[in-house]
Amino acid sequence: MTPRFGSLRDGPSPDAQGAETFTELAASGAARVERIASRSVRGGEWYDQPWPEFVLLVAGSATLAFADGTTRALHPGDWCLLPAGCRHRVAETGEQALWLAVHLPPGAIPPAA
Incomplete structure (x- = not known):
C-alpha cells in the first residue's frame, strides 16, 4: 500500500461571504476526516449531528456559537470536541x-480530558 500525502492548505476556498467548502480527505466505515474552509460566516447554518465531531482550527480565527447562547473564540491550534447532538454553528470567522x-x-465515546 502506498502512502498518500497532501496539504490542508490545498483545496477549494469558499467563493462567497458566508460560505463553507468541505473536502473529504479520508473515510472508513462511519469515521470521516474533512478539510473545511469557512469565509466570514455570520449567523450560519446550525449543525446538530448524530455523531461526535472533533474540530481543529488550523489557520485563521473563528467563533463557534452554541444553542444555549454561549460562544467560544478559536485561534490556530485550538480544538473542540462536539458530542453527538450538540447544536452549533460557525458564527464568525476572520x-x-x-x-x-x-x-x-455514532455512539463513539471520546477519551476524557
Whole structure:
C-alpha cells in the first residue's frame, strides 16, 4: 500500500461571504476526516449531528456559537470536541478559517480530558 500525502492548505476556498467548502480527505466505515474552509460566516447554518465531531482550527480565527447562547473564540491550534447532538454553528470567522474535522462513528465515546 502506498502512502498518500497532501496539504490542508490545498483545496477549494469558499467563493462567497458566508460560505463553507468541505473536502473529504479520508473515510472508513462511519469515521470521516474533512478539510473545511469557512469565509466570514455570520449567523450560519446550525449543525446538530448524530455523531461526535472533533474540530481543529488550523489557520485563521473563528467563533463557534452554541444553542444555549454561549460562544467560544478559536485561534490556530485550538480544538473542540462536539458530542453527538450538540447544536452549533460557525458564527464568525476572520477573512478565512481552515479546519480539520474528524467525524467519529455514532455512539463513539471520546477519551476524557
